[in-house]
Amino acid sequence: MLKGEQLVIIGCGGVGAPAAMLARQLMPEVEIVVVREEREFIVR
Amino acid sequence: MVAGLVTGESITNPDEKFASAGIQLVQARADRIDVQARMVYLADGRQITYDKLLLGSGANPLIPPLAGRDLRGVFALRTLTDAEEIRDHLATANPRRLVFIGAGFISLELAMLLASRQPDGREYTVIELLSHPLPLMLDPEFGKRVHDHLQAQGLTMRMGETVTRIVGRDGKVAGVELASGEQLPADVVFLNVGARANTQLAEASGLRTSRFGIKVNSFLETSDPDVLAAGDCVEKQHFITRKPVPGQLRGPAVIQGRLAAKRLAGYAIEFPGVLNNCVVRLFDRYVASTGLTEEQARQEALETVSATVDSRSKHGMIPGVKPWSIKLVFDRTTGKLLGGQIISEDIAPVKEIDAVNALILGGKTLYDLTVLMCAGTPDCSPEPSLEPISIAAEQALQKLRE
Numbered sequence: 001m002l003k004g005e006q007l008v009i010i011g012c013g014g015v016g017a018p019a020a021m022l023a024r025q026l027m028p029e030v031e032i033v034v035v036r037e038e039r040e041f042i043v044r
Numbered sequence: 045m046v047a048g049l050v051t052g053e054s055i056t057n058p059d060e061k062f063a064s065a066g067i068q069l070v071q072a073r074a075d076r077i078d079v080q081a082r083m084v085y086l087a088d089g090r091q092i093t094y095d096k097l098l099l100g101s102g103a104n105p106l107i108p109p110l111a112g113r114d115l116r117g118v119f120a121l122r123t124l125t126d127a128e129e130i131r132d133h134l135a136t137a138n139p140r141r142l143v144f145i146g147a148g149f150i151s152l153e154l155a156m157l158l159a160s161r162q163p164d165g166r167e168y169t170v171i172e173l174l175s176h177p178l179p180l181m182l183d184p185e186f187g188k189r190v191h192d193h194l195q196a197q198g199l200t201m202r203m204g205e206t207v208t209r210i211v212g213r214d215g216k217v218a219g220v221e222l223a224s225g226e227q228l229p230a231d232v233v234f235l236n237v238g239a240r241a242n243t244q245l246a247e248a249s250g251l252r253t254s255r256f257g258i259k260v261n262s263f264l265e266t267s268d269p270d271v272l273a274a275g276d277c278v279e280k281q282h283f284i285t286r287k288p289v290p291g292q293l294r295g296p297a298v299i300q301g302r303l304a305a306k307r308l309a310g311y312a313i314e315f316p317g318v319l320n321n322c323v324v325r326l327f328d329r330y331v332a333s334t335g336l337t338e339e340q341a342r343q344e345a346l347e348t349v350s351a352t353v354d355s356r357s358k359h360g361m362i363p364g365v366k367p368w369s370i371k372l373v374f375d376r377t378t379g380k381l382l383g384g385q386i387i388s389e390d391i392a393p394v395k396e397i398d399a400v401n402a403l404i405l406g407g408k409t410l411y412d413l414t415v416l417m418c419a420g421t422p423d424c425s426p427e428p429s430l431e432p433i434s435i436a437a438e439q440a441l442q443k444l445r446e
Contacts, residue, residue, distance in 0.1 A: 001095060001096055001308050001309070002095075005095035005096070006092075006093060006094050006095050006096075007094065007095065007096050007097075007098065007308060008084055008092055008094035008096075008097050008098070009097075009098045009100065010074045010084070010097070010098070010099050010100060010101060010245070011098075011099065011100030011101050011102055011275070011277075012100075013100060013102050013275065013276070013297065014100075014275050014276070014294050014297030014298045014301060015098070015100025015102075015274045015275035015276075015297050015298070015300060015301035015304070016098075016100045016301065017057050017062075017301075018298050018301040018302050018305075019098055019100065019274065019301035019302060019304050019305045020062060020065075020067050020305075021061075021062070021065060021067075022301075022302045022305035022306070023305040023308060023309070024065045024066065024067055026305060026306065026308075026309035027305075027308065027309050030308075031068070032066070032067045032068065033067075033068045033069075033070060033092055033094075034062065034067060034068070034069050034070065035070045035072060035074050035084065035086065035092065036069070036070070036071060037071070037072065037073040037074075038071075038123070038124070038125075039071065
């Protein structure tokens with residue numbers, strides 16, 4: 001992804017949280033939005 | 045959490061962690077995706093544009109079409125909300141007779157935790173359609189060991205039984221009826237027989253799906269080049285059979301989530317497929333498996349040779365030795381390692397399943413495993429004559445000559 005592009009992640013389980021955090025590390029200049037229905041991220 | 049051991053907060057990631065990393069959080073249900081316009085429509089009316097989209101929509105509990113499944117006191121466990129509802133119901137209704145439909149690891153973990161924590165006088169009954177507990181993880185002889193252990197801990201194990209309906213009274217669960225006509229009284233029923241990929245959003249968006257989930261390639265890309273999908277909601281490929289399979293385990297979900305991030309950052313690392321490796325604690329036994337059981341291998345028309353080694357958690361001269369057993373399954377024709385199962389009374393040996401997993405992924409054969417050299421010291425290794433993986437391989441080697 002390129003600088004200024006937007007990544008949208010839908011989900012907050014085993015995929016959403018680790019994907020968002022690693023994406024932030026690997027692509028610091030990309031906008032990241034996580035959409036989740038649940039009130040919290042789930043670890044397990 | 046259901047058993048009161050931890051709080052909801054302790055098993056969730058705090059929002060601040062993401063906000064401080066510059067990640068925007070939106071709490072809303074995603075109702076629709078327009079892949080042409082690259083737009084996500086939220087239930088609250090908001091719209092979010094994307095350049096790339098990652099779907100991690102998870103899975104829903106598989107609820108069989110049993111009459112009575114909507115009665116008060118019937119639960120499936122999947123989400124934090126489910127766990128809170130179960131915890132609250134147990135606290136207020138104080139059920140005495142608890143019935144668990146399904147003997148997979150979620151059902152058994154739940155039964156074990158409640159039986160461990162709750163006061164005496166409660167009855168715990170596990171009903172399973174197949175012949176033994178953990179049928180997707182274990183062959184019958186290992187399943188029998190688990191069965192006997194759970195019985196010894198006070199659970200009533202009803203294997204090979206079909207539940208035909210859930211019986212109610214005044215809107216509340218009162219029991220379950222088996223195919224034999226026998227009725228078992230129940231004050232609460234837990235229905236955990238599996239999960240199904242949540243593909244609604246993907247399907248409505250025109251993405252390719254199958255009965256196992258969203259179709260993705262080995263880079264987790266869907267049929268739309270700007271949409272990736274990962275975790276419980278996607279169809280997996282089995283590493284050994286290369287066949288499409290469902291998959292709702294934590295390990296692949298986390299690895300796929302991280303792999304998707306790497307793909308978006310430009311890496312070209314392929315997902316290898318799943319082996320369904322998993323581990324569960326049942327009272328003071330640790331049970332793990334990976335790859336194919338011998339039964340599953342035969343269903344795939346593979347001719348097998350297997351070996352079981354009963355080993356020790358440490359050298360016999362060291363105090364505190366505990367037994368553990370490993371079964372390895374090989375392809376008789378190629379010698380390739382197909383699967384492994386472990387039951388251990390100690391916590392450390394069960395993680396040898398990861399070694400077995402790596403050996404399968406590396407395409408190793410029983411011949412390779414006969415010369416596998418393990419790190420060893422008496423405090424954490426058995427005698428060399430009981431080194432389980434290489435000894436199992438040697439036993440399998442000998443069986444090939446019989």
